[in-house]
Amino acid sequence: DQQVKQNSPSLSVQEGRISILNCDYTNSMFDYFLWYKKYPAEGPTFLISISSIKDKNEDGRFTVFLNKSAKHLSLHIVPSQPGDSAVYFCAASDIIQGAQKLVFGQGTRLTINP
Amino acid sequence: DAGITQSPRHKVTETGTPVTLRCHQTENHRYMYWYRQDPGHGLRLIHYSYGVKDTDKGEVSDGYSVSRSKTEDFLLTLESATSSQTSVYFCAISEGSLTNQPQHFGDGTRLSIL
Numbered sequence: 652d653q654q655v656k657q658n659s660p661s662l663s664v665q666e667g668r669i670s671i672l673n674c675d676y677t678n679s680m681f682d683y684f685l686w687y688k689k690y691p692a693e694g695p696t697f698l699i700s701i702s703s704i705k706d707k708n709e710d711g712r713f714t715v716f717l718n719k720s721a722k723h724l725s726l727h728i729v730p731s732q733p734g735d736s737a738v739y740f741c742a743a744s745d746i747i748q749g750a751q752k753l754v755f756g757q758g759t760r761l762t763i764n765p
Numbered sequence: 766d767a768g769i770t771q772s773p774r775h776k777v778t779e780t781g782t783p784v785t786l787r788c789h790q791t792e793n794h795r796y797m798y799w800y801r802q803d804p805g806h807g808l809r810l811i812h813y814s815y816g817v818k819d820t821d822k823g824e825v826s827d828g829y830s831v832s833r834s835k836t837e838d839f840l841l842t843l844e845s846a847t848s849s850q851t852s853v854y855f856c857a858i859s860e861g862s863l864t865n866q867p868q869h870f871g872d873g874t875r876l877s878i879l
Contacts, residue, residue, distance in 0.1 A: 687870075692873075700867060753868060
């Protein structure tokens with residue numbers, strides 16, 4: 652059973668508007684959450700993260716919100732730009748035997764339309 | 766960009782042949798990881814290493830082995846490739862086992878097993 656889920660395979664947003672990507676998780680032991688952005692034929696690139704002791708982290712146009720009671724996180728991109736078109740993965744971190752294990756969602760393909 | 770090089774970038778081979786993928790890092794990071802990416806599954810952890818000659822299994826380790834004889838190199842071997850191992854393989858590195866830091870990824874190897 653998937654511990655991290657992104658239920659929207661794709662999202663289309665107009666340039667300049669807000670993009671909201673969602674992610675749900677089931678394991679309450681996860682204590683660090685990350686968003687990665689991926690272009691075709693490239694590896695995932697780290698975008699932003701949040702610790703479970705916070706409920707919001709902001710970095711320029713990108714903000715991640717964490718709702719621990721609902722086991723839900725979201726990524727807000729404001730304003731959306733054409734270069735934001737990519738696949739976005741959320742990931743949750745757990746420490747097992749001293750090593751960080753990332754569990755990824757299935758990804759959401761974001762398309763920014765001019 | 767993190768200094769991670771994966772080779773080869775593309776490979777086509779036949780069922781039953783051995784295949785070795787290489788990940789080389791110039792960051793002197795302790796932790797190295799191998800993931801595979803498949804549609805509908807996001808990225809899934811195959812094996813990881815927490816030091817020279819120290820490795821352990823991930824979520825989808827069956828059919829794969831790894832070796833790490835030097836800090837900078839982490840090899841993934843498919844002893845007898847099967848069509849179900851057709852995938853895109855990503856290597857990742859991280860500095861330590863603390864939860865509040867991201868892993869950084871290479872650009873991947875696209876492997877096709879015919």
